[in-house]
Amino acid sequence: MKEPIWTRERKAPPRETLSREQIVKTAMGILDSEGVTGLSMRKLAARLDAGATSLYWHVPTKDDLVDLLIDEVWGEIDVPEPELAGWRSGALLFGHSMRSALLRHPWLPEVMYTRPSLGPNAMSLGSRGLVLFEAGGFSDHDIDLAMSSVMSYVLGTVSAEVATREMVRKSGRSEETWVSEMMEQAQAVASEYPEMQKSVRRRTSLGLDSSLTENFVFGLDALLDGLATRVTK
Amino acid sequence: MKEPIWTRERKAPPRETLSREQIVKTAMGILDSEGVTGLSMRKLAARLDAGATSLYWHVPTKDDLVDLLIDEVWGEIDVPEPELAGWRSGALLFGHSMRSALLRHPWLPEVMYTRPSLGPNAMSLGSRGLVLFEAGGFSDHDIDLAMSSVMSYVLGTVSAEVATREMVRKSGRSEETWVSEMMEQAQAVASEYPEMQKSVRRRTSLGLDSSLTENFVFGLDALLDGLATRVTK
């Protein structure tokens, strides 16, 4: 009579092997710190002390790997239960949670717009979002319109924010000197675009961080105000 | 006495040469039809009957070329003069114009979030937008907050829309069969995500196009409603 596997002892510790989780995790590290162009299969493999093509046993293609990484990010986003906060502050919280996830993983905008990406975490996120807006009293027809307008707003704003921060980073300057250089440029073309100059000056008075946060909050607030008038129940 | 140039005849027609405009134009064609991955310097050169490296005399790098292309798209977006329509319908028009430009050039989202891109058309667009909102009666402080929330909303929504369309295209199925396949998938995981199922069904009843347009309009309307309450003057 054969003894079942889980009681039987292993003769020797199992061979150390790569795992999909491990690959995803270190790929995430590379992506977060070096961006999309910094991630190559060879570099990833090297960091795992493995041959480049070994990865392909665990992951079909690089694109699939990126899909896994995207879904990982969706998994980091909170959606509060509606009974805890009400839909409005729930949506606000959701927006902020989504923003901070995107700021932690600034590579996401440049890859997410070319691919399906309907992994389990994305599904769960979408589902929980819909629950929130349903509880908020939107009509059946409006629930996912409301939900997806909030998601799109956050996505767009934070993508733009990430692009701005990227601009600063690439310039190699510090934040302050970058802002002041922008000011100079704005001065130079002031005659052509007087409005832009005012805008830059307005943003300069706050720091870059606060200015971007204010931007995000202002629009989200306005959008939620607009959505509030569409609550019917 | 030397005769001025414009009266002097050319001895021979000038040598045919590449031009930046020409390069930009055919690159735009490739990008629009084959997407970002379809654009390579060699392919672009081949389509111009030129050697690959000849392009580098007219354009410093491929990235710079893409920057030119992005600014070209910004140039296609209308912003109405405020006195023609008022800020609200002006903003609506602007949003639709921006949307259709992005739908014509669906490659834009995947490249715009990694780079500066403050070309002349972008500047002019921003400036005209600010004029519109200023005339709308927003406080000095709110003008560019309002403006950029609209831009971000449109950007985010249409980027997501483009991604959806890309999904359909890549699947190789027709629009209808794709939608019904989505329905099946939704049925399959219905127990886990009942909300998603409802959402998919709602979208299925309209066509894909109308559903996406409705989505866009709904959120933009809500956002503008919210912004309207912030008009002070």
Next chain:
DNA sequence: CTAGTCACTCGCACACTGTACGACAAGCTC
């Protein structure tokens, strides 16, 4: 103990990318 079958690793090779370099040519001004 041997033979066989999985699960997994990895070197090589291929086609492709952006672009630096330097040789070359055509047209213009002296």
Next chain:
DNA sequence: GAGCTTGTCGTACAGTGTGCGAGTGACTAG
């Protein structure tokens, strides 16, 4: 003619994703 500017392009290099097939360690059946 000489010399300069403008422009073209072949070659080469370092890098990419990944298909293929050989190889290896751990396990099981006989």
